[in-house]
Amino acid sequence: MSLPLIIICGPTATGKSDLALEVAEKYDGEVINADSMQLYRGMDIGTAKLSIEERRGIPHHLLDILNVAQDASVAQYQALARAAIDDIQSRGKVAIVVGGTGLYIKSIIDEMNFPETDPALRKKLEDEAELLGAAELYSRLRVLDPEAAAAIEPANTRRIIRALEVIEVTGKPYSANLPSDTSLRYPDAIHCGLAMERSTLAPRIEARVHRMFEQGLVDEVKSLIGEGLLEGATAQRAIGYAQSIALINGQLTTEQAIAETVVATRQYVRRQETWFKRDQRIQWIREGEPRLPFIEERINS
RNA sequence: GGUGGAAUGGCCGAGAGGCGAGGCAAGGGACUGCAAAUCCCUCUACACGGGUUCAAAUCCCGUUUCCACCU
Secondary structure, three states: OOOOOEEEEOOOOOOHHHHHHHHHHHHOEEEEEOOOOOOEOOOOOOOOOOOOHHHOOOOEEOOOOEOOOOOOOHHHHHHHHHHHHHHHHHOOOEEEEEOOOHHHHHHHHOOOOOOOOOHHHHHHHHHHHHHHOHHHHHHHHHHHOHHHHHHOOOOOHHHHHHHHHHHHHHOOOHHHHOOOOOOOOOOOOEEEEEOOOHHHHHHHHHHHHHHHHHOOHHHHHHHHHHOOOOOOOOHHHOOOHHHHHHHHOOOOOHHHHHHHHHHHHHHHHHHHHHHHHOOOOOEEEOOOOOHHHHHHHHHHO
16 A cells, blocks of 8 residues: 655745655655755755754755756756655655645646757747847747747747747647646645735745844855856746845845845745646645644545 | 925826826736746826816915925
8 A cells, every 4th residue: 555645835934844744754754845946955044945953854855956056947857756756655655745836846746748958949049039039039939839829928038938949849839749737647646735824924924034034044145156156047046045146246235135035935925826726636724724634634535 | 483395006206287107015817948937917196175277296375294494
């Protein structure tokens, strides 16, 4: 008998990591991180990453696997996460996926396939976008793949570039590469979301951000800059990190950096809620509802 | 007490007689190799009371508040 995959998602600062530990302790589980920024080695304070001690001996996977100059990618994450699940389950343990990056979780449980990327081609498209403008690329996309064009905003340069890239790499329309998301790779997964009222979350976020700066987030960022933080495209954009970089560059005062980080975190929560809200598979654990029992109930049924 | 200036939506801020700048925040949404990213949508305000005018946030009078400077 093998226990199903357990997934714990939800907005930031709702207590996902702690719940995962409880579940892991109760069911002999191991945790797989589904948080795009916790993938980075050295990004600890600002991502609220559990320290080794805080992990209480529970194995955690997909933490600290990238250096700050590298760029994460869903495709890579998907492969690693699925491999980790297989590994954990093959040893008879319970795999617990925990994190707030909706796309990453989706990449695990849905049949998503990500056509190859071509750095040279992408570079070319990026240059063209800069030179000719997004509108030019967009009209090109409209010709090559009207369906994809209809689904992408004309101003969303990044998406337009990727669509054109996929078309060129695969020789097929971008839309043809989009499998349905109804397929379930882990049909009996227990997929829980932690819900919390904004009014409860707001002060938690405020306190958490202040704590991060007190604990030395800016020093962490300084040392990461030495490790190439500014070379990559992804890590330096992380909430709290971007603001710390601006602070270090003298573009923000400490107070401003803190305030902007709080705002950015709140906005992130909103995007997370929007993303998770539409996934009907998620069973929401309401604020104040006992969490571990909620999951125990589903496991036992 | 006097003189001058200012009062615009949650905040910043342009406009200076003819249908509501813009930015930020907030709220909603999208999302398939950077996703803590990228992008879309929404949010009729002109301190108050009179007046002039076909028409006033914009002009005039008064009131209130604030800021300067003066006594």
